[in-house]
Amino acid sequence: MNIFAGIGAGVLGLLADIGRLAMFTGRALVALVSPPLYGRLIMGQILRIGYFSLPVVGLTAFFTGGVLALQIYLGGNRFGAEAIVPQVVVLGITRELGPVIAGLMVSGRVAAAIAAEIGTMKVTEQIDALTTLATNPIKYLVVPRLVAAVISMPILAGIADSIGVFGGYVVATASLHFTGSIYLKNTMDFATQGDIVSGLVKAAVFGFIIALMGCYHGFHSKGGAQGVGAATTAAVVSSSILILAADYLLTSVLFGR
Amino acid sequence: MNPKIQLIGVKKHFGAKKVLDGVDLTIEKNSSLVVIGGSGTGKSVMIKCVLGILRPDEGTILVDGEDVTHLSGAARDKVMTKFGMLFQGGALFDSLLVWENVAFGLIQGRGMKRAEARDIAISKLAKVGLPEDVAYLSPSELSGGMQKRVGLARAIAANPEIIFFDEPTTGLDPIMADVINELIVSTVRDVGATALSITHDMVSARKISDRIAMLYGGKIIWQGPTGEIDRSGNPYVDQFIHGRADGPIRMAVKA
Structure with a gap:
């Protein structure tokens, strides 16, 4: 009997969480479309979410592009197709790895930071204080982060695309005997606008997921330091999982398979 | 009168735990009411119900005769402009400077220009005895007593009609506690506000109140003018104000 009680409690808890998240998302979207929009706060968050994520996103994209070039070369070599490197690198980076790597990195950096900040505000009553100062906490805290993340992520993904392709180019020309001009020509000729745009659309969705998970877990953190720690972990784990799940869904929708 | x-039959429970079990309380205009009661008796929950941070399960809350129990969104924000609140831990926004904290309600809540709001913030800081250079510090650079003062300045910045004080003297040394008590009395008088405080500090309660009410078991079990608290004839009140471990109130060790 205890097993069933445990399963039941787990299922009920999960349903309650989904319901809370749906309501939270609904309130955030309502606040998003009702004026005023805090431009100052949005700019500040773009700086924090977008600009300060550039180093980590750039570095990971560079190495991802490099290792992709190396693996494709070694794999292609088995059946004499090593010349395919530039085409596969640009396809893999723009469609998948650019947005996903940027998403996961920003998830680790930003979802955690948002959850920790809002969670601390919650346990120190700063969120209640916002209410008493006639300010809607959702509008003041959540909306600027959502908007900033949705704007920042496609830009970060675009930069990750460029740096990732460049990483592949560096490895291919430096150690795989590719000629630079031919590598670049093959890259440019092969990549289509659809490859790039689909990646940027994904990145915008990932940005929404990251900011939403950070805010949601921060707002619902309980207790003191331990609660905030748990909220931070939950924000990173849930946004990472949702990014990969959304990636699959978006890929099947965007490319119709 | x-x-x-006005709180009429306000009830609130969390899970199986009934925190408020039919609270009836009236606060007269321009009066200062202090609600006393032990830790965990629901004083904070009661205040949060009035502020709309928590939603009561049953009962009605009237502010100026208007039913605010179920207000939300813009209507709630509008009612909130009547309120100022000093939080127990200060609840200052640590990402903002001291003056931005004080001016927050003016800038965000009422759309005032920043320069104008800064001047008001600095004058409110002067009212609570803080010099202008404090305005440009960050809250984390202040001592506990100074944070309380900034919190008080923020609570009165928009000249609210109603000010709530949540444990205003908790965590302060006796002298700083008295300074804060005096500031509360003088600022409430200055802005002509109605004050509702919750505390378990009897020295503070006597000093800042016209009337005292005691919350126990989710209900108001006694209320009367401050001068009569020693003659309440209520064994619960007597035990509380004298701080005796023995008496009708049994402290629950487990929450």
């Missing part, structure tokens, strides 16, 4: 705030 000119009630500013």
Whole structure:
């Protein structure tokens, strides 16, 4: 009997969480479309979410592009197709790895930071204080982060695309005997606008997921330091999982398979 | 009789735990009411119900005769402009400077220009005894007593009609506690506000109140003018104000 009680409690808890998240998302979207929009706060968050994520996103994209070039070369070599490197690198980076790597990195950096900040505000009553100062906490805290993340992520993904392709180019020309001009020509000729745009659309969705998970877990953190720690972990784990799940869904929708 | 705030049969429970079990309380205009009660008796929950941070399960809350129990969104924000609140831990926004904290309600809540709001913030800081250079510090650079003062300045910045004080003297040394008590009395008088405080500090309660009410078991079990608290004839009140471990109130060790 205890097993069933445990399963039941787990299922009920999960349903309650989904319901809370749906309501939270609904309130955030309502606040998003009702004026005023805090431009100052949005700019500040773009700086924090977008600009300060550039180093980590750039570095990971560079190495991802490099290792992709190396693996494709070694794999292609088995059946004499090593010349395919530039085409596969640009396809893999723009469609998948650019947005996903940027998403996961920003998830680790930003979802955690948002959850920790809002969670601390919650346990120190700063969120209640916002209410008493006639300010809607959702509008003041959540909306600027959502908007900033949705704007920042496609830009970060675009930069990750460029740096990732460049990483592949560096490895291919430096150690795989590719000629630079031919590598670049093959890259440019092969990549289509659809490859790039689909990646940027994904990145915008990932940005929404990251900011939403950070805010949601921060707002619902309980207790003191331990609660905030748990909220931070939950924000990173849930946004990472949702990014990969959304990636699959978006890929099947965007490319119709 | 000119009630500013009325609570009628307010009930609130969390899970199986009944925190408020039918609270009836009236706060007269321009009066200062202190609600006393032990830790965990629901004093904070009661205040949060009035502020709309928590939603009561049953009962009605009237502010100036208007039913605010179920207000939300813009209507709630509008009612909130009547309120100022000093939080127990200060609840200052640590990402903002001191003056931005004080001016927050003016800038965000009322759309005032920043320069104008800064001047008001600095004058409110002067009112609570803080010099202008404090305005440009960050809250984390201040001591606990100074944070309380900034919190008080923020609570009165928009000249609210109603000010709530949540444990205003908790965590302060006796001298700083008295300074804060005096500031509360003088600022409430200055802005002509109605005050509702919750505390378990009897020295503070006697100093800042016209009337005292005691919350126990989710209900108001006694209320009367401050001068009569020693003659309440209520064994619960007597035990509380004298701080005796023995008496009708049994402290629950487990929450």
